[in-house]
Amino acid sequence: MATMTIDMPDDLLSDLLSSDFEDIAQEAIKACIPEAEQAVKDSVRSVIKDKSRTELIESFQATNIMKNKDDGMVAFVRAKGKPKRGGRRKRGDRARGTRAVSNNDIAFWLEYGNSHQGAKPFIGKAADKVRDKFTDTCQEILNKKTGAT
Numbered sequence: 455m456a457t458m459t460i461d462m463p464d465d466l467l468s469d470l471l472s473s474d475f476e477d478i479a480q481e482a483i484k485a486c487i488p489e490a491e492q493a494v495k496d497s498v499r500s501v502i503k504d505k506s507r508t509e510l511i512e513s514f515q516a517t518n519i520m521k522n523k524d525d526g527m528v529a530f531v532r533a534k535g536k537p538k539r540g541g542r543r544k545r546g547d548r549a550r551g552t553r554a555v556s557n558n559d560i561a562f563w564l565e566y567g568n569s570h571q572g573a574k575p576f577i578g579k580a581a582d583k584v585r586d587k588f589t590d591t592c593q594e595i596l597n598k599k600t601g602a603t
Contacts, residue, residue: 478599479527480519482592487516487529493583494531497576509537513557533557
């Protein structure tokens with residue numbers, strides 16, 4: 455039987471193993487948030503017909519960076535707030551009355567459609583637009599933090 459021996463220098467993995475990957479992930483996400491917000495806003499702008507919906511477009515903001523249930527680091531870009539021109543819709547839980555419509559409701563209906571309009575997906579377009587840039591940024595930050603070239 456053949457035998458193979460590999461001698462690795464002691465310091466080869468020291469920078470990598472001593473790196474704080476949570477810190478690296480937070481820094482990478484923080485660096486990409488402005489571009490992700492702009493990509494979502496541009497994507498929404500491209501699919502809506504009513505150009506007076508600037509309030510909806512500008513309501514998209516990133517959440518704080520947080521850990522998810524699998525210990526990964528995430529931040530979401532979502533529509534926040536309620537439209538100034540108040541809207542109400544019937545409650546879907548068979549309760550009486552109506553509830554206020556939020557910008558997040560409007561974004562959901564825009565993405566998936568409803569009984570009055572077809573879907574106008576914008577999330578996938580925005581994700582495709584920033585995916586390569588995000589990957590490159592993550593790689594740059596990882597290389598910088600771990601001493602890789």
